[in-house]
Amino acid sequence: METVTRFAPSPTGYIHIGNVRSAIYPYLVARQNNGRFILRIEDTDRERYVEGATELIEDTLKWLGLEWDEGPLVGGEHGPYFQSERLEIYHEWVKKLLESGRAYVDPTPAEKVDEYRKQCQEEKKPFLYRNFRPSELDTEYKEGLPIRFKAEPKEYDWEDAVMGPMHAGPETQDDIILIKKDGYPTYNFAHIVDDALMGVTHVMRGVEYLSSTPNYLALYEAFGLNVPVLVSLPHILAPTGNKKLGKRDGAKSVTEYRDDGVLAEAMLNYLACLGWNDGTEQEIYTKDELVERFSLDRVQNSGARYDETKLLWMNGQWIRRIFDEQGARALYDRTIDFWPEVAASASEEYKLKVLSIIYDRLKTLSDLKEMTAYFFADPAIDMEMLKSNKFLKKLSEAELEDLLKKSIAKLSDVSDWNENTLQDALNELLAETGRKPAELFSLIRIAVSFAPFSPALNLTLDTLGRDTSLARLNEVARSI
């Protein structure tokens, strides 16, 4: 049987770190089995609907490379893929239940239900609506009234692909609302219908749905449907506390990381491995490797804490990996939006050169902004930075000036300005002045960059070029 998975978010805002994993895992399972991955928009709550949220969701999935086979934008045989456009289908299905006596129209006003609920809370008893079920059940559809499932509570045993064997008693099943009074279906009902119609074989969602699974099982049974593989995904926890990561904890949207210079490869890699591993000690996985190695039975069954530091480490790994394996050009193509403003008029060739000497110290692509400005514009001279440097503060102004002049003279003599000749000149300078590398190199380095750090000195000078390097050194010599 063809494997069909889906990601079924509500369009209530952006997708964040805490919930994108329920898109990644279904995607991996579908691809692994040459199946279909469906995107379905669950917009049945008109109160929480957010304009533009669907685009945000699509954008996130596309960036991560989780292309969907059916859904918004791409269409498919099982549409529509917005639940708000499937109202007739739900009514048709609920009618079957109404006719077979497994559903009823509930005339009880919501306020009355709240009263029942409160009563139970005060008595410290779980609230089960079926204990308050009207004695006469109306099975004639009426506009403006909700339709409830008529539970026939029993014991259920089932298997959760992550949690293992599960059991639930009759107390877990209730007369859940199928259709709300506004005519829209509830999640509880709509997803069962849609999954069945769309041929979904694996239902993957957060553990918060585990408690309602018996109700879903009852629904599958009432419709005579096969129960799909049920998969509960543990929560991703906020950096502090033990709660699941949510927007309230400042969970950033996935695409915000993209805008901050995180690579999609790193994000996918990190998230996929949060709560899953293949049993080996491998840390870095390409998307193809994830598709190949992923397995539900190795998904952790306890929550995993989100650790941005590790994500950033992984991003650094990916930046280097792309440069080393795919070339400077491949990495450069990803950096277009991240250069400092002063680099706007610089040539591509020059930026490529800067990138190739700086890339191995990037944690995110946006580090380029802070780390490369002096390659494109003369830095402001900051004598304090020079004099308070831990290696230079021991030297007097006269010594600094002397050292700087000797450096200028030496470097001016370099005829063929390249990284090798520069390194030779620097070595000679070291020998001639008798200074430690820490002193001499710090002086030159700071004088040409006034940056807290920079690439190897010979590479920096080579990239900057002879004219710029010497001009900056002379400028500093005049300022002492």
Place this chain on the structure above:
RNA sequence: GGCCUCAUAGUAUAAUGGUUAGUACAACGGGUUUUCAUCCCGUCAAUGUGGGUUCAAUUCCCGCUGAGGUCACCA
């Protein structure tokens, strides 16, 4: 309160009856002719608790504790 789930270092995890309890991130220290970073080496650091089964328990069973979920006309 009922029902359900979970429990290895600060974090993510490996090992399911027999290992000096492994790896990675972080932290700390060191090395690679400056800095920052990469890379390399090293240090610190864990089986929540009490019973039981067993020659042997991180691993199996039970109690406890702790954490989380759920009990919506939200998903």
